[in-house]
């Protein structure tokens with residue numbers, strides 16, 4: 001069946017559109033974490049929307065399942081062929097239109113990396129509101145599909161808030177063009193572009209997006225502020241959320257800072273290493289706002305800090321950001337990482353941070369637990385290294401605690417294949433069956449990402 005499908009696709013896309021070289025297949029079958037790996041008979045490389053539509057229609061005819069793939073930086077096992085699916089690599093869809101300066105918008109192909117988009121819009125005097133550590137590899141298609149969040153959600157919201165319009169090939173093989181003109185107001189029925197944000201490749205393959213841009217930062221001040229207790233850092237975050245021009249509010253803990261220091265062979269900029277620290281950034285599109293003073297005043301309104309390192313130039317700010325952004329890479333360097341990416345209600349955050357290390361230690365004695373995250377959004381990342389790759393015990397215990405505290409088992413990474421068992425407990429049976437019904441309507445034969453979100457049998 002697959003051979004007939006691949007022959008048909010080769011006939012439409014040409015030989016360069018169907019790759020079966022075993023080395024390429026192996027590379028594309030494992031994700032950034034190394035935890036999720038599968039097997040695939042082929043990687044398809046369509047060059048445009050029409051070719052993506054040909055692939056999906058052909059897959060329906062031959063009953064072949066597909067996994068759309070961008071940069072493979074997704075962290076929940078959604079982008080690799082765990083059931084032997086054929087991969088659709090979208091990176092040749094790399095259209096990058098000129099910035100529409102009148103609207104403050106741009107249209108991009110799904111395969112464009114975030115870094116390329118950022119550079120492109122910066123050259124035209126604009127900025128993009130979402131930034132994530134995987135910017136050099138993650139694609140806009142993957143970021144739409146996972147509704148990526150990242151460092152500046154406190155200021156601009158997640159991908160969903162930047163997406164004005166979308167082009168996608170639905171599971172039916174039809175091409176959906178939803179508000180590609182980028183109208184800011186369009187109340188003509190369902191928000192279909194919004195529906196595809198966070199759909200994790202289960203409803204359609206995103207081929208292009210119309211994105212809103214924001215004013216570039218003219219001046220910024222960033223500080224790494226230490227606190228004597230985790231409770232103090234969480235209390236400080238509550239105060240800092242109200243700071244004018246807040247641009248980022250991130251949490252790191254002492255053990256994570258020490259690991260990053262060993263990795264970077266550089267001393268932690270706060271000595272001695274504090275139990276907890278906030279990376280706080282304020283930024284303005286107006287120059288001359290004396291943001292460092294503004295930041296100091298905002299910090300002074302909370303619990304007394306245990307030291308602070310402040311940066312106002314771009315290279316110094318990037319160095320401070322490194323203390324936060326190196327965390328996923330440092331964890332990955334320790335071994336296979338078991339990840340939870342959760343949101344807690346503000347009132348439960350300190351308790352969660354206090355309880356998790358002991359909880360993990362009970363499930364997996366000797367494991368290393370790293371806690372960090374986008375505290376401004378109540379979003380914490382739990383990284384556990386030590387347990388066997390298939391041992392879900394520690395993360396299951398963490399997610400049980402999250403549900404008991406009325407949080408969410410996935411803040412920004414999505415459900416993928418990794419968190420499927422948790423979806424109904426999180427959202428309830430009615431919501432899950434509504435999602436499955438939408439999925440059946442837009443992908444009647446179940447060709448798109450069958451193992452993801454609400455698995456198809």
Ligand SMILES: Cc1cc2nc3c(=O)[nH]c(=O)nc-3n(C[C@H](O)[C@H](O)[C@H](O)COP(=O)(O)OP(=O)(O)OC[C@H]3O[C@@H](n4cnc5c(N)ncnc54)[C@H](O)[C@@H]3O)c2cc1C
Pocket residue numbers: 032067068069070071072073074075078079090110131132133134137138139140141142143144145146147148149150151200201202204205206207328329412413416449452
């Ligand atoms: C170092 C690092 C830091 C990160 N930081 C953040 C962060 O701060 N915030 C955050 O939210 N996430 C973060 N992530 C995870 C995040 O989900 C991804 O980086 C990004 O959104 C995925 O883009 P990708 O192109 O790599 O997609 P992939 O990993 O290739 O795919 C992800 C999912 O989207 C689907 N998909 C991919 N392309 C398409 C398409 N064109 N149409 C439909 N479906 C598609 C796939 O099938 C899969 O289910 C981080 C990851 C890493 C490795």
